[in-house]
Amino acid sequence: MRSNPSPSSSSRFEGCTLTGALSVATEVRDAVCVIHGPAGCTHHNFSLLHATSLSNDRPALPRLLSTSLVESDIIFGGEDALETALERALALSPASIFVLSTCIVETIGDDIAAVCAKDRGVPVIPIPTAGFLGGVFETGVKNALAAVASLAPPSSERTLSANLIGEKNLEYGVDENAAEVSRLLKRLGLPVNLRFVRGIRTHDLDRLGAAAVNILREPALGPIGEELKRRYGTPYIESFPTGLGGTCRFLEEVGRACGIDTPAAVEEERAYQAAMLERFDDIAGSRIRFQSPHPILRGDPEVEAICTECADALSLTIDPEGVAIPSPYPPPVGTGGIGRMLHRWRVLIRDRRRG
């Protein structure tokens, strides 16, 4: 861990598969998530989701239910315990139920899909989330996105709008990042159709196929973009915008995908970026150096390119003796994200000047 952890570094890339899946599935607000495993798996994730929502000023108790397996359930099989938990879940009148597996139930081979297949009046969707099978946090996110997508109807009427796909619900800047992308899309006259998945209800998924373009949060979600393209024919942009030039290219890409003319929008954004950079005139010419945000994270060439681009734009000099600037992780989103990053640079540079 960093000696001075900040909320913005709360990336959970290599965490538990179950946590990744819950970060998505619990955002379907009228669903209940049943976690099939020992009570501790649920408690741990409940605490984490609750704490994260509090730190994002969005207090919400995730609707989690545990099958609370004990040793005799493992020996005799946990399927009966899952049946019982599903009854409890149904008593909460959810619009949908997700059933998430854990390492131990996948080890003993409980047939979760078979239990879920029984007709209960509401959709009961299994999400495979046993981490020991080689998955990480991100695997859980992808499995959950695919599972939630299965609740959407096979087709819907196309509108000139965009979906945000796979937002990082546990990152500190999740809503700021969505607002930034939404600001950029507005330049092209595109409203956001569906945040897939953040703060939605089950019936909102009826709109999943209606967007003209899907904006993936990051390239790793490619398989989800492909799947939605296969189902609805929706083209996708593989990542939220990053970097000054990258943000302008993002506008061009989205325009191409939707058949919208972009030169005017790009011109406006360039002017907006120039105005943003002007606010940091006071640190122009400073000496800085970049360092990894965490000892276990290797330098990301994409992030390095963005940092160098910003340093050039502000005539900062890269110098081994310069002020140590932690590389952002994940990379800042859009022009707004760069503005917040430069603000942190300025704080560090001023601290050094004061000595």
Add this chain to the structure above:
Amino acid sequence: MAIRFICHEPHPRPNYPCGLNTDPMKQIALYGKGGIGKSTTAANLSAALAEEGLDILQIGCDPKHDSTRMLVHGTWIPTVLDLIRERGDANITVDDVVYRGFAGVRCVEAGGPEPGIGCAGRGIIATFQLLERLDALKGDVIVYDVLGDVVCGGFAMPMREGYAREIYLVTSGELMSIYAANNIARAIARLSRRARSRCSLGGVICNAKNIEGEAELVEEFARRINSRMIAYIPRSRIVQVAELQKQTVIEYAPESEQAGVYRDLARLVYGNDTTSIPTPMEMDEIESFALEFVQV
């Protein structure tokens, strides 16, 4: 190939951890292919030892829970795992899980899940933990009767430190049965590499199927895995007849020749203080071994 045997002192006093039994108690386990006659052999062995006035505990380690059935006249005694499931393990006493059978043999069945669900291996581990907590693992001899294949760590439980020190492989001359026995020898060899391991191979018991040259074949197999055939049990109709009467041969036909065979086995096993670390055969070796003995 020279046979290397480990000789135990006549009355070993094992230094068991956490207050486990410190008597010079003999703990043995029978392993072998499913259906080869482990339970029949174990029940008759227990009956013959009990006849001699020894205090015997036989523990069936198989979800089928039929190891001790012939000792209790065909009744199905409650299994440890069913009791744990019904009552929770805090509310179980020794009397709930140990049942007296023929000649006072104390019988325990681990039990386990229905076929095709759950984790039977974990069930064996839970059973052993409960029996230890209840201080039920005592007597002159404990006989562990374990299901055919050591498919996971749970079924190797009786071979772990503090439990069976002598493993007996039950096999016939049929190749699949020899093959299974060789696999179990691999488990013994593996576990014997662990620090403080006391588990070793006591010998091979040939439970005959009346195949030509069967005794020689099993003898040679035993020799090749660095062990010896300790007993040959001929096939006898009386075993099936006794089983239909839901009794051991020792009880049903105490004067029969077959009862004598089981009493001899009991004497040999009880007096056996020579064990070995097995050297299991490789697959190609076992195949060429088969070709030597089987007339095509």
